[in-house]
Amino acid sequence: MTADEEFDAIVLAGGAAKRLGGADKPGVSVGGRSLLDRVLTACRGAGQTVVVGGRRPTIRPVQWVREDPPGGGPLAALEAGLRRARASTVLVLSADLPFLGETTARQLLDVLAAGSREAVLATDGHGRDQPLVAAYRAEPLRRELALIATEHGTLSGLPLRLLTEELDLGRIHAGALASFDCDTWEDIAAARARIREHGNVLDEWITAVKEELGIELDVDTHVLLDLARDAAHGVARPAAPLTTFLVGYSAARAGGDGAEAVAEAARKASALAARWAAESAGATDGSEGSGGPAETGPGADGAGSR
Secondary structure, eight states, X not given: OOTTXXXXXXXXXXXXXXGGTTOOGGGOEETTEEHHHHHHHHTTTSSOEEEESSOOOOSSXXXXXXXXXXXXXXXXXXXXXXXXXXSSEEEEEESOOXXXXXXXXXXXXXXXXXXXXXXXXXXXXTSOEEEEEEEEEHHHHHXXXXXXXXXHSOOTTOOTHHHXXXXXXXXXXXXXXXXXXXXXXXXXXXXHHHHTSTTTHHHHHHHXXXXXXXXXXXXXXXXXXXXXXXXXXXXXXXXXXXXXXXHHHXXXXXXXXXXXXXXXXXXXXXXXXXHHHHHHHHHHHTSOOSSSOOOOSTTTTSTTOO
């Protein structure tokens, strides 16, 4: 197996959410996006994504399946999702991970691909295994689930540790945020507060807008912020959003490498804003304000002109 092979994703989105008073936990909004949609963003590179749970609106198409009987717990749900998987590797995630990113998902898959382990799990900030933030080889996973079902007569109601105790595991330290799950309303409140912190809110907002608009383009936001600042200071405050809109429109028309097109359009607009600001400064102090060198030589002061 190589790191660039196709993988499938299985997202467990069932459960009674008793500590949320029976609320539809995967549908709870954090940063304007449902918890489920946030997890679907982290695994959008999957060949197919199977969600185990009740149907609900999602940001992109998925396959839906339910364990039998519904509410049978994580092992039963995992087996139901695995029946739909075709790839030799599956990324298994719970649907309540607001801060799980594509980087962690990719790391799990890459570490699994690089070695001979049967699964690679994330560990949280306390070193605890997170079997629902993990990449598994599909065949060993099917084997162990079948053995557990044979031994116990069912998978319903059984703990995940029965599975992980039998697999050859690798681990990565994903950090506290990647494995942070929302089990209570206090967890939900903490997640909502964190994304609005100064250091996080802009990235969270941009990611949410791109998901809402179906855009996968990665651009240098600092370039656009600098452009907006230049337009606001050198022209007029309302010029900032209008200019960045026009830059985006220009980049879309240019086609090709989207990120490069945005950068080039932003460079041109920034240079224009600088010239505009220079002219404004010139009008104030009485200089030419043309942005170029002063005229010199014959005729510059009118001498010798006809």
